[in-house]
Amino acid sequence: MLLKGYTLEIFKSKCQADARGVHCYAHLEQDVSECLPYLNSVLGGFEFLLDPPAVTFKAQGKMITVHGQKIAVNALKDETEARKIVEWLKNEINHAWAEKEHIQPSTIGMPKPGIIEILKLLPKTNCRECNEPTCMVFATKVAEGAKGPDDCPKMEEKENQKLTQYMGQFNLDL
DSSP states (O other): OOOOOEEEEEEOOSSOTTOSSEEEEEEESSOOGGGHHHHHHHHTOSEEEETTEEEEEEETTEEEEEESSEEEEEEESSHHHHHHHHHHHHHHHHHHHHTGGGSOOOOOOOOOOOHHHHHHHSOOOOOOTTSSSSHHHHHHHHHHTSSOGGGOTTOOHHHHHHHHHHHHTTOBOO
16 A cells, blocks of 8 residues: 555635635645556546656546645535545555556646637527636636536537537546
């Protein structure tokens, strides 16, 4: 077992004081840097940084970055959700490390969603019902994993399905 424990830090966004969700850092008791290329192979991270090593994933509309000694997760409902995601990652890190002889390590990230491709599927009404000032901002939030197709009240079912399918190639379900 590589990762034995962590300390969870839950906080609100300083940039968006009115945001309903929280973010978290899991400060890791062990350095998992050597495991990151294996974790990237297993989970299909969309961005991998070599120096300092870090891998970023999108899962259930969350942006998750695993550093050598810290995990960062955005757009969480509460501490319970944070603990669920961090425990899942702890298990994935330990599993990848245990199976490293059978995994081809990778430092290459997966393709990223295109903001314009997302925007093409939106109604482009700039109605603000999604709590964003424009559809372009909404598309950016979708690409970042902070919003999803269901967060656009004006979206037709057909476009919702297309956007869900498009984003499915970039997301990882927990």
